[in-house]
Amino acid sequence: MSSYEYWRSFAASWGTIYFAAIFFIALIYTMWPSKRKDFEEASHIPLIED
DSSP states (O other): OOHHHHHHHHHHHHHHHHHHHHHHHHHHHHHOGGGHHHHHHHHTGGGOOO
């Protein structure tokens, strides 16, 4: 197996696992009950008039 083929297969398998883990960590972070107030406040920022 050439070096390119090895690294391509490595990136395809572990890269997918890595990005799935990052996605689920971000999902859990956003759904955590104690973060609800912070996200509610942040959702109103565009509506604030100076």
